[in-house]
Amino acid sequence: MIKIDIQKSLHGQIGDINLDVNLQIQKGDFIALTGKSGSGKTTLLRILAGLESANGNIEVNSVTWLDDKTNLAVQKRDIGFVFQDYALFENMSVLQNLLYVKKDKDLAFKLLELCDLKNLINRYPNSLSGGQKQRLSICRAMMNKPKLLLLDEPLSALDPKMRNSLQDEILSLHKEFNTTTIMVSHEPREIYKLSNRVILLENGEVLNDGKPKDVLLKTQGSQKFSFEGEILDIIKIDVVNIAIISIGQQLVEVVLSNQELQGLKIGSKINVGTKAFAPVVK
Numbered sequence: 001m002i003k004i005d006i007q008k009s010l011h012g013q014i015g016d017i018n019l020d021v022n023l024q025i026q027k028g029d030f031i032a033l034t035g036k037s038g039s040g041k042t043t044l045l046r047i048l049a050g051l052e053s054a055n056g057n058i059e060v061n062s063v064t065w066l067d068d069k070t071n072l073a074v075q076k077r078d079i080g081f082v083f084q085d086y087a088l089f090e091n092m093s094v095l096q097n098l099l100y101v102k103k104d105k106d107l108a109f110k111l112l113e114l115c116d117l118k119n120l121i122n123r124y125p126n127s128l129s130g131g132q133k134q135r136l137s138i139c140r141a142m143m144n145k146p147k148l149l150l151l152d153e154p155l156s157a158l159d160p161k162m163r164n165s166l167q168d169e170i171l172s173l174h175k176e177f178n179t180t181t182i183m184v185s186h187e188p189r190e191i192y193k194l195s196n197r198v199i200l201l202e203n204g205e206v207l208n209d210g211k212p213k214d215v216l217l218k219t220q221g222s223q224k225f226s227f228e229g230e231i232l233d234i235i236k237i238d239v240v241n242i243a244i245i246s247i248g249q250q251l252v253e254v255v256l257s258n259q260e261l262q263g264l265k266i267g268s269k270i271n272v273g274t275k276a277f278a279p280v281v282k
């Protein structure tokens with residue numbers, strides 16, 4: 001069990017905000033930490049890692065990492081940390097990067113096998129693709145068998161295909177080692193696939209905390225489905241208007257009456273939903 005109760009004053013974009021987080025995390029949980037830019041996600045991970053100071057308490061399996069008398073050093077906290085950039089040792093091979101952390105060849109080979117890197121053990125980081133480097137960073141973070149794995153948007157720089165396959169590998173690692181994990185992510189699909197609990201931060205506070213389905217589903221009441229989108233264009237034809245809306249990677253046309261269009265303009269962020277018709281899935 002991990003108990004977190006921390007406070008820190010942050011200099012937000014529109015004035016100071018108070019990061020104030022009180023959470024209990026069960027062993028083996030996979031937490032997705034999400035929220036707008038500047039809400040305090042990275043700072044929370046850095047405080048957990050001991051890279052940044054804060055007021056309050058952090059207790060991990062009954063060991064105090066932080067209170068008013070204790071501030072355990074980074075090396076003494078049992079954590080693995082993976083950032084968006086890989087921070088690998090460029091002068092060491094794939095295998096050496098892992099053995100530098102811990103001289104445990106069995107574990108290194110097991111991790112490399114799980115992450116599909118076993119045939120690259122003698123390669124150096126500069127000859128690896130972005131996805132392979134990120135896999136190696138994750139393997140390296142696992143070499144100490146950490147009590148807490150902190151992943152700060154580790155997949156955001158990767159193309160969708162690579163991102164998808166790395167999600168599968170993170171899932172395999174989690175099944176194998178059951179490491180308590182907190183991962184910052186903005187992608188609902190990724191969050192749903194990997195996590196069992198989502199924490200939504202806003203202005204330093206927990207705005208929502210629950211199962212991915214409950215936090216992520218955007219439909220309300222009798223809505224069959226609802227998507228977030230942005231109006232790219234509005235074309236007027238007689239008494240109706242056709243709004244060109246981008247939803248994810250797609251553009252759709254939606255017919256709007258003058259009344260429905262009121263208050264909307266090009267660039268408006270909107271929700272597109274339907275009540276009356278059952279969606280057709282092909």
Ligand SMILES: Nc1ncnc2c1ncn2[C@@H]1O[C@H](COP(=O)(O)OP(=O)(O)OP(=O)(O)O)[C@@H](O)[C@H]1O
Nearest residue numbers: 009010011012013036037038039040041042043044
């Ligand atoms: N040590 C610090 N002291 C005071 N303010 C800080 C400190 N570190 C970060 N901040 C500010 O706190 C706010 C939250 O930053 P943080 O990086 O935690 O947000 P985030 O949710 O991870 O954002 P993003 O999704 O853009 O990475 C920002 O406005 C930042 O400038």
